[in-house]
Amino acid sequence: MVCRTLLWRLACVTLLLFDVHRVKSDLESESQECAEMTDLDLKHSLSGTSLIVRLLFYTRFNSSCAQLLSHQKPFSNHRFNLSSPTTFLIHGYRPTGSPPIWMKDFVKFLLNRRDMNVIVVDWNRGATNINYWKVVDNTRKVAANLTDLIQKMKDNGADLSSIHMIGVSLGAHISGFTGANFNGKLGRITALDPAGPEFNGRLPSERLDPSDAQFVEALHTDMDALGYRELLGHIDYYANGGADQPGCPKSIFSGSQYFKCDHQRSVFLYMSSLNGSCPIIAYPCDSYTNFLDGKCMDCGKFLSAGCPVFGYDSIQWKDALVQLEQTRTYFQTNKALPFCKFGYKVDIVTWNQKTHWGYLTIKLNNGEEEAQVELNHKYLMFEKFVKSSLLAQFDRDIQPVKKVSLKFCTGKGLRPRKKLRILSIRFTPLQNNLRPLCRYDLLLEENKDVTFRPIPCEDSNF
Known part of the structure; x- marks a missing residue:
């Protein structure tokens, strides 16, 4: 349209302003649709929270803007491609109610590595409670919720072997319970410093174990406190022996970092493996002492494929590790990025x-x-x-x-x-x-x- 008169010019300006306003409104609407992790605080922990499971959905198209999946109709989201692999990211106990500081970066690293569906399982309402035993009880309920979703995925054509569950602390056992509900047919479970309290010494049916997925791996970084001590997967990694991590505080006077640094290090070690620029070699060994003594550097007697690489790429050793049933490995790290030595x-x-x-x-x-x-x-x-x-x-x-x-x-x-x-x-x-x-x-x-x-x-x- 050509604006030839003053009236037409005014009409054109009005239309342009309307278009600008409409675009602005669309952008604001889109930004408002971005779902965020539930953010609580200590008062919620003291009073206790009832379980609510929210599913935050990401793809490469919306890598920085989560969309909330419907439990009843998850596939109403047209970006949910059932032929693509799906990774679930599950946090653990949240005693202060705050969202995990690492969650958004973890999602971005996963999507940078591969085109996939990423589902962040937000069960902060249920994980935020000063009563840890109540939170442990909720892990079965979260697993039941995820089981229902994955069953819907399967019924609509998804391949169970393409599902990867990454669970942190209590999230590791949630992954195990979910996998057990599918008789171990899920593709992969990655357990990042699986929770120890209330799970140490339990029967396999009451915790994560190798039968819960086709490939189960566990990283131990705080086994003397918040983490699990014994073997849980087809391959178990004991970073720096599995307890005290380099750079973490040794004194209680260091504040909250004293309690969570070793436990949380598991997340940052795994995240560092996603970029693949500085691989960490894991060495099968009977003990950390023998590892330090240099008695376990010949991986050939354990694995014909050589020493496994810790982290996301460990799937390349899946067949050999599954045949061995359970393998204990050790490695050392630096105190900060890059962690590899x-x-x-x-x-x-x-x-x-x-x-x-x-x-x-x-x-x-x-x-x-x-x-x-x-x-x-x-x-x-x-x-x-x-x-x-x-x-x-x-x-x-x-x-x-x-x-x-x-x-x-x-x-x-x-x-x-x-x-x-x-x-x-x-x-x-x-x-x-x-x-x-x-x-x-x-x-x-x-x-x-x-x-x-x-x-x-x-x-x-x-």
């Missing part, structure tokens, strides 16, 4: 006449930066012509290694200083398929750094 198997042969005991400090240098590790978790024994194998994990990947520094310490300052005579030392990288580095004939004087240039090892075997 870079490991070396260190083989040492000494030629002292007497057996020496002590600790080692190792530094790697590439000419610009340096990484250091202190092997002091226990006294190391160095016996003449006997190979000692150690695990050294550094906080960074220092490449290429141009210099290595070693320091030997007995920890007994009042005694005469000892000397450790090294016949040969070999550094075998556990990642990146790099060639081992060696050095021969070194003399370490106690408490003094000895720096040398490593050379390619003369043979492939030690």
Whole structure:
């Protein structure tokens, strides 16, 4: 339409303003449709809350704007594609009523990784209660609610094997109860520091167990307090031994972080695995002590496919792990992002006449930066012509290694200083398929750094 007169110009302006107002209204309407996690506070916890389950639905199209799914007609949302995989994200106990700080980032990381349906299970009303035992009772009810939804999905053509449930703390057992209702036909359950109180020592039918899905994995980060101690899945990861996590407070005077940091670390470790830029290698082992002693670095005797990678990509080891039924694994992490460490198997042969005991400090240098590790978790024994194998994990990947520094310490300052005579030392990288580095004939004087240039090892075997 061409505005040729003043009247027409006024009409055009009116129409334009109407269109702008309509667009603005549409945008406001769309923003108002974004569903948020239920936000409660301590007064709700003290008075107790009755269970209400809300389903917050995300896809790549609405990755930052959740839509509330109807329990009765979940597929009325045209973006719910039943042929796409579906991931459920289930939080745990919320004693203060606040939404999990990590939830939105978790959703974004999942959707960045793969095109899928993501359903955040908001049961904050029911999880917020100072009475923990009442919250535990609610886990069965949440599972019944999810069972009803998944049954509707199945009836409308969804493949149960395409369903992945990620449960945090109590959410891990909710995932297990839901999976059990489908006789273990759900594709995958990921349990992030499954809750221990009221579940430790329970029968498999009363907690998460490997029969609840085709593949069940569990990460333990607070097994001495809020988490579960024993094996729960086809593969169980014990980060830093499964209890105290690096960087978490050691004193109660640190406030709330003292109680939740170790427990919550499981979430951030798994989230870091979604970007895949810094993979964490897990080592099957009978104990954390044997892992630290370097006795579990040969994954071939457990898994023909090699050491599994912790996190989202562990599904690649599913078939081998399911055949083993239950596998206990360990790994170490840094105290913050990036969490991954870079490991070396260190083989040492000494030629002292007497057996020496002590600790080692190792530094790697590439000419610009340096990484250091202190092997002091226990006294190391160095016996003449006997190979000692150690695990050294550094906080960074220092490449290429141009210099290595070693320091030997007995920890007994009042005694005469000892000397450790090294016949040969070999550094075998556990990642990146790099060639081992060696050095021969070194003399370490106690408490003094000895720096040398490593050379390619003369043979492939030690």
